[in-house]
Amino acid sequence: MIEKHAILPCNGLDKCAGVISREIAIQLCENADHELICPVLYRTAEAKYHKIAAGYPLLVIDGCPTRCASKLAADKNLKISKKITVTEIAKSHHVEINSRLKLGENEHALIELILNELNHTDQKVESSSLVTKVLYDFKYATVQNGKFLFRVPTNPEIYFNENDCWAYVVGNRARIGVTDFVQQNLSDILYFTPPEPGAAIDQFGEVGEIESSKSVFEIISPVSGKVISINESLIEKPELINENPYEAGWIAELELTDFKSDQELLIGFDKYFEIMKKKLEDLNA
């Protein structure tokens, strides 16, 4: 994180993870030229932070999955540039966080680890850039539900799971994304967490997350494979998923590992279109 950021931490006193968020924010600002936003004061004296929030890319530090800081950013219509959740990082590094508020040895080690990861973020994003040169051509069927239009690609090379995710398979590669059903239900998508480049993903494993002010959606991969590319434009513009989740809003590309076996649990356009229409009927009921 070389570039100057506005930092909005959780700052919560409900859990130790909140205290850790606050400490990370303080240390980031003490060691580099960043601007801190106090979430409590921001609720009551919004004008104080207008300039900072509008002037710099925003780093949101949530303590736990309640996502108070993310929700505050959404309420204030702030665009999130980067976001972390302390409990998730703790879990991925098998660090047990104190049940009391006081920071102990584990918590200080976790803070150091997170600061280290944040300071190497810029480098990491660059290394994930792999471009594939496949021409993806989509043909759609549509269904209207109220004022919303739902598209589903009809191409025979596109497979779906019942979790509203698609895979466009070309040779031994697949491009992955979510369907219109997901993006319409989430409404305005505010943040995209990409999968790790190079990560091995199981069929029905998580291949990133997208988040709106309403909810978090775990992208459930229709196929197994290795992540060879992510759609980096979504990091700056997650709203591309709302505009078109099949074309500019694709999520990642995978090198397939066992597509023959994966196919057993995949469906084509005809079946998915019927399932999606049934889901829409259920939503209207």
Add this chain to the structure above:
Amino acid sequence: MSETTFMGVERDKIDWKPVIDYTKCDYCLECTKFCPHQVFEVRESEELRLIVLNPNNCVVFCRACSKLCGPDALSFPDKNATTQRIKEIRKEENND
């Protein structure tokens, strides 16, 4: 919404539902506010104020409620084991 099948397998043959760890749950009820499938039920007057009432309404492989759970009180079965079990059931049913 109650789904009767998932990938052609009867839903009640698939073990996929949230399990509540009552030692962690702080009854914030974010899960019930979020889940559109009425998987949970709140029982204000009982000791366990939150229960999994409709496990078969839970969308197989969806873990969104656990992602929103501040105290990390919700867990789900292993995805790979569930995938394998679905494949086995499909095979068994095709052989019948």
